Amino acid sequence: MVKRVIVGAHYGLRGWLVQRITAVVMALYTLLLLLILVIAPPKHYLAWKSLFANQGMKLATFLFLASIFAHAWVGMRDILMDYVKPTGLRLALEAIVGLALIAYAGWALQILWSV
Numbered sequence: 001m002v003k004r005v006i007v008g009a010h011y012g013l014r015g016w017l018v019q020r021i022t023a024v025v026m027a028l029y030t031l032l033l034l035l036i037l038v039i040a041p042p043k044h045y046l047a048w049k050s051l052f053a054n055q056g057m058k059l060a061t062f063l064f065l066a067s068i069f070a071h072a073w074v075g076m077r078d079i080l081m082d083y084v085k086p087t088g089l090r091l092a093l094e095a096i097v098g099l100a101l102i103a104y105a106g107w108a109l110q111i112l113w114s115v
Contacts, residue, residue: 015074015077015078018070018071018074019071019074019075021067022067022068022070022071022074023067023071025063025064025067026064026067026068026071029060029061029063029064029067032060036051049115052112052115053115058112058113058115061112062108062109062112065104065105065108066105069101069104069105072097072101073097073098073101076094076097077094077097080093080094080097
C-alpha cells in the first residue's frame with residue numbers, strides 16, 4: 001500500500017506568480033496613496049472620509065487588502081509546509097490561517113463600505 005503524503009510541490013509556480021502579482025498590486029496602491037498624499041493631503045477626518053467614500057478608492061483599497069491576504073496566505077502556507085512536519089498539525093494551522101484571512105477580508109469589506 002502506498003502512503004500518500006500531502007505536500008505542496010505542485011504549488012510552486014502558482015505561489016510564485018501570486019507573490020509577484022500581489023507585490024505589484026501592493027506597490028501600485030502604495031504609489032497611488034503617496035501621490036494622493038503629496039498632491040492633496042487630507043488634513044482632517046472629513047477629508048480622509050471623503051477620500052475613502054469614493055467607490056474607486058474603496059475598490060483600490062480592497063484590492064490592496066486582498067493582495068495582502070493572498071500574499072500572506074502563500075507565505076504562511078510555505079512556512080508551514082517547510083517547518084511543520086506532522087501533517088495533521090500543519091493542515092490545522094493552515095485552516096486557522098485561512099479562516100483568519102477570510103475573516104480579515106470580511107472585516108475589511110465591512111469597514112470600507114461603512115464609510
